[in-house]
Amino acid sequence: MADMTPEKTKMPEQAPEVRNKNFLEVAQGYTPELAQKESQRCLGCKNPRCVEGCPVNVPIPEFIGAVQRGDMEGAYRAISRANALPAVCGRVCPQESQCEGRCVRGIRGESVGIGRLERYVADWALENGVSSDEMDPPNGHKVAVVGSGPAGLTCAGELAKKGYSVTIFEAFHVAGGVLSYGIPEFRLPKSIVEKEVANLERMGVEIRLNMVIGKIMSIDDLFESGYEAVFIGSGAGLPQFMKIPGESLVGVFSANEYLTRINLMKAYRPDNPTPIFESKKVAVLGGGNVAMDAARCAKRMGADVHIVYRRGEAELPARAEEVHHAKEEGICFDLLCNPVLIQGDEQGRVKSMKVIRMELGEPDASGRRRPVPIPGSEFEMEVDTVIVAIGTSPNPLIRSTTPGLETNSRGCITTGEDGSTSRQGVFAGGDASTGAATVILAMGAGKTAARSIDEYLKGKN
Amino acid sequence: MPEQYEIVRKRALTPDITSISVYAPLIARKARAGQFIILRAGHDGERIPLTVSSTQGDLVTVVFQKVGDSTMTLDEIPEGGCLTDFVGPLGLPTPVDGVKRAAVVGGGLGCAIALPVAKALHDAGAQVDLIGGFRTKDIVILEEDMARACDNLYICTDDGSYGYSGFTTGKLEELLRSGEKYDRVYAIGPLVMMKFVCRLTKGYDIPTIVSMNPIMIDGTGMCGCCRVTVDGQVKFACVDGPDFDGHKIDFDETIARAATYKEFEQRRRENHKCRLEGMNNG
Secondary structure (H helix, E strand, O other): OOOOOOOOOOOOEOOHHHHOOOOOOOEOOOOHHHHHHHHOOOOOOOOOHHHHOOOOOOOHHHHHHHHHOOOHHHHHHHHHHHOOOHHHHHHHOOHHHOHHHHOHHHOOOOOOOHHHHHHHHHHHHHHOOOOOOOOOOOOOOEEEEEOOOHHHHHHHHHHHHOOOEEEEEOOOOOOOOHHHHOOOOOOOOHHHHHHHHHHHHHOOOEEEOOOOEOOOEOHHHHHHOOOOEEEEOOOOOEEOOOOOOOOOOEOEEEHHHHHHHHHHOOOOOOOOOOOOOOOOEEEEEOOOHHHHHHHHHHHHOOOEEEEEEOOOHHHOOOOHHHHHHHHHOOOEEEEOEEEEEEEEOOOOEEEEEEEEEEEEEEEOOOOOEEEEEOOOOOEEEEOOEEEEOOOEEOOHHHHOOOOOOOEOOOOOEOOOOOOEOOOOOEEEOOHHHHOOOOHHHHHHHHHHHHHHHHHHHHHHO | OOOOOEEEEEEEOOOOEEEEEEEOHHHHHHOOOOOEEEEEOOOOOOOEEEEEEEEEOOEEEEEEEOOOHHHHHHHOOOOOOEOOEEEEEEOOOOOOOOOOEEEEEEEHHHHHHHHHHHHHHHHOOOEEEEEEEEOOHHHOOOHHHHHHOOOEEEEEEOOOOOOEEOOHHHHHHHHHHOOOOOOEEEEEOOHHHHHHHHHHHHHHOOOEEEEOOOOOOOOOOOOOOOEEEEOOEEEEHHHHOOEEEOOOEOHHHHHHHHOOOHHHHHHHHHHHHHHHHHHHHO
16 A cells, blocks of 8 residues: 655755755765655556656656565666666656656645655665666677767667667766766766766776867768767757856856866865856856756855846746755845846956846747836846856857758757758767757657667668 | 877976977877867866977877966876876867968967967968067077978067067067068967057058967867957857957957966965975975
8 A cells, every 4th residue: 555645755955054065965865764665655557657757768667666675676677777877867857847747646745756766776776786787799880979968878878788889979088978067066976977977888888088079080080980870969068148248257157167167177176276266246147957056056165146037936947946955055036137237347357237127028939928128127236256057059069070960040950859860870869959958858869869770770781 | 109198208498388299199180280189187187278289190299388286287297107188189270271471470388389380381382481489588499490380480589688689579560661561460479469469460451360278178169268259259269269360359358368267376376386395395
C-alpha cells in the first residue's frame, strides 16, 4: 500500500544564511531512509504518464519500484538504460514541467519526488562504483562528436553502448560543456560531472580536449581522417547584450563570462590565479536559470545582488525552485524594470544604471504579456557591476567552416526530428540547433541523434 | 619524440621576455600569421592568450613577457617540461593579400607578432618596411629574424641608445614625410602606440590594421570578455579579430577595459615575488 502523504519527502538543504556564503551543494540529497519513504509514495501506475513527460523516457515506475524493494543496483540499471547522466539530471532537470508535472499524485498534493529519487540512485551508483555494463561488442565504426556538453556526452554514451568507436572533441581544457563552465558548483558539484565523464571513458569513449573544431580541424577534416559520421553538439555560444549605451564599461559582464570565471576557472577560490571582479552591488539582467545562477554566485562572492527583469514574477523563465532558492539567499528581485543605460565614472567603470519601470500589456507572440515602459518612471540604481543574462546565439565557428550546412536566421543548425542536418552523415542537437534550452532537452537530442547515426551507418554498410 | 605540449626550446630574449617553442604538430601546421593560441601552465592555471610568433615543423613558438603571476609561473617551466594545455589556432589570420607596399610597426613584445605578419607579407611578394620600437638598446629582441622578414628594418629606441631615437610613430612619420607610399600599415604593440599610429595614418589616409589583445577566457566566442567597439559595433576579438581596422577602434574604451583586473593582478604579482624571495631565503 502506497504512502499517501500529500507532500514530497523534504530533502535536507544548507540553511540560506549559511549557504549564501559558500559554494558547497545547496541540496544535500536523501538519506536511505528518506529515499525509501519517498519511493513508497509512487503508485506504480500501469500507464505511467511521468515517462511520457521525460525527454529521454526513463522507466520511472520501474526504477522507483526497485528502490521500494531496496534493489539499488536494479534501480540504477533501469535508469541508465535510458539516461547517460542521471546524477546530473536528478539535480538540474526541470522535473516540475516534465515527469513530475505529469505525476497523478500531483493532482491532489505534490507529485512523487522523481528527480530527488533519480539523484539518490545515481549518487549511490557513483559511490559504489556501479556503472552501466550493457555494451555491444565493438563494430569497428568511428563517430566524431563535437562538444562534450550534455548533448555530446549523451550521444557518445549511446553510440559507445552500441559498439561504436567514439571520439569527443572538446574546445575547453575540461569536459562537460555547460555542466562545467555554466552551472555552479552549489547546484551541480564538478566532482559529479567528472565521475559521469569518467564513466563514459570507461565505456571506451575517447575525449580529446583543447580541440576547437572549425579551427584546428573542420567537419570535412573529420570525415577525411576516418570518421563516418559526425554529431555537432557545440552549444549556444555567443552571449547577447542589451544593446543599450554603456555595455562596454568596466564592470559589465556577460553571464557566460562571469560564470566561466567562477565555475570553470574556479575564481571563487581565494588563491586562484584567474581574476574575478570585486563587486559591491550587482545588477543581473534577465530572469532565466542562468540569471539565477549568476546572481547566486555574485551573492556568494559577497555582493548585494539585484535581479532586474522586465516582466513580472509569473513570467520569470527560471525554474520556480531556483527563484525560491535565490530569494531565500537574500537576492532582491526588481521586477517590471528594464535597464535603459549604464553610466560610468571618469575611469570608464560602472557607477550606476538607469532603469525604467514597466507594466504588462497584451500578450505577445510568446503568449506572455508584453512589458510596456511607463513614461517618466525612470530611476537610477547605484551599481558597480552589471551581469547580462539575456541569452545566447549559436557559435559561428562550425557553420562558417562547413560548406553546405544549413542554418536558420538565428544561426542555429537546421535539423530534422531525427537530428539529421543538410549534410549527409552530419547530425546535430542541443543548443547548437535549438538555441539556448535545457540540459535534458540537449540530452534528448543527443540520444535521438545517436539512434539516427546508428541507423544511418547500418544502412550505409 | 617530444610529449604533447612539451617546451622543446626555451630562450630568454631579455631578462623579462621569453620565447618558447611548443610541440603541437596540428597547430603548427594550421596556424597563420596573426592567429593566437591559449595555454595554461598548471592544473589551476589561468588561460593565457598569446599570438603565434612562428611555426616550424611540429613546433609553435610564442613569446611572452613576465608581467604577472601567471606569466611568471609559465616562465618557471624549464625546457623539456610540458604545458598543461595548448589550444589553437584561434582568431582569424591577418589579411595580407593584395598588398604591394606595407609598413609593419611593432612595439616591444609586439615585435614578436609583427615578425610573422611582416614575413607573411614579404612571402606574398609585398615590399615591407618593418619598424620595431623598444624602450632601450638592451631589450631589443628578434632583430636578426626581423631583418630577414622585410626589405628595410628600422629599430627605434625611446632613449636613443640604438637605431632611430624616439618612438615608432616618429620613424613612421619621417618615412611618410619623405614620400614613402604604403597601401597598408599594420600596428602591433601597446594600445597607446597603436592608437597614435592610427592617428598618424588617418591623416595620410592609409588603411591601418591593428592587432588587439584584450582580456580573454575561452577564445572561441563564448564569454564576450574580449569585446571591442569597432565603428560603433561590438565585436569579439577572439572570433571576429584579433585584427581590426585601426581607424574604427574605440581605443580609450579598450584601454580602460584592459585595466579591469589591475588591482587583482598587482596583488598576485606581489605575492608571487614574495613566494620567490621566500624560497630563495629559505
